[in-house]
Amino acid sequence: MRNILQADNLNIGKNVQIHPTAIIKGLSGNSKNISIGDNVFIGANVQIICDDFSIGDYSRIQHNTNIHGYKPCRIGHNAWIGQYTIIDSIGGCVIGDNCGVGAHSQLWSHIKYGDTLEGCNFSTEKKMIIGKDVWFAGHCIVSPIIAADKSMAMVGSVITKDMNFNEIYAGSPAKSISKKIGYQFTENTIEEKFQKMNQYLKEFEFQNGEKHNIKIVKRKNQIDFDDYYTYFEVDTRFYKKTSSDIEVEFMKFLLPEKAKFTPVNDSIQ
Template sequence: MTHPYTYIDPNARVAPNVKIDPFTVIHGDVQIGEGTWIGSNVTIMDGTRIGKNCRIFPGAVLGAIPQDLKFAGERTTVEIGDNTTIREFVTINRGTTDRWKTKVGNNCLIMAYSHIAHDCLIGDNCILSNSVQLAGHVVMGDWAWIAGVSAVHQFVTIGQHAYIAGGSLVSKDVPPYIKAVRNPLSYGGVNSVGLKRRGFELEKINHILDIYRIIFNKGLNTSQALEFIEEELTASDERDEIVTFIRESGRGIIKRFTKGATEED
């Protein structure tokens, strides 16, 4: 299953049925799970862990050291879950002492020319469209989707089931279940289409809509809105997740779009 023009370090742990195309280089401290395919001209560097049934397309570079001047050669990792596809020329860097790893979950699609920097944690079933650029320490919840040619600031958190429109500059946290659109990036409603596709019932989607109407449309500040939600709305996993996400936001959440707003606002 390995082409003679491929180099595999004898210390690498590669499952027997992994298929590796020519001109790929696999370093020593690497693990690759069963059923994975590695295309041509891929470089898999020390510290990379790849799960089962993944597809790594030509030109990808996985496990390069962080582009972080504080990095001093620590033993860190890149971890790729099962059934994940990594398209052409994607780069994923190892972690630093902050989290010691960069992680991409199961069933993800990382499209061509995307970059995932050190210490990013990407959940399951996530999609990064072409040329998405994640700075260090970004966290994405399960089922989050970032459309093409978007850039995400370091330490940003993106909630599960969130959708971010193409060409976005993401400098604030994006709460779960919503669409983030426009420039500057703003609340664009609940991601109802995505939620329906994933089996959310209409009643639950409407409940999420009610929560975000209070946060963005009722004229309350964030603290007042969260207190109102907890006092007036029926308890649910979605309600508690949204409230906790906003309370724990390190960078503050995106705002409702206001005509004439600027990024500085």
């Protein structure tokens, strides 16, 4: 692990799996700061060459992915980064909670190569900001844009402009097609979410066959803050983290497509 992780300040969570062929370090020696949340998976031949990098709980970085840059790269909870993805943080990069980046995608925060002495007009870096629940479905190429929460790009999209809340984009250059096909998310009521989460819990109980310390509530004011229980609050999508074995198993049961929750007061903005 020492050879894999080269950092002056290292914060690594519980139950983290890092393949022995992965490399996590700074651009020229040790990274200044590396923070890896609980239950994170980092696959074979992943290279994270970044001076300041963090990733949240239950996130997964699949094999042969490259993340690099001298400005901070922040990836939230429950992220799925598909194989052979490139994430560039030379201009800085923030990827919010619950985001998916499909295989072979490229997220770029800079454009540099041409000789500026000769008058090349293309030499810029700009922070990329990806909101929560954003999904790049695969083989997407993304410029340093702002992608609003719940926006989505279909397979093979080339995204050069900002993406609006909950709209779906496609093409090269990508344009919104939501008026034709709809939106990534249809809003459910709190009652609908509550009923569905309880159904998921019943399915989990059936598979698990044991007592548990999980409670589903609609709103924060319904939590009694008993330290024994893990509360899942469907209104805000927060949960009170206890890190119990059954909580971890239930989170893995929910991810990636049933439900995504983040710890109270610990989400990536």
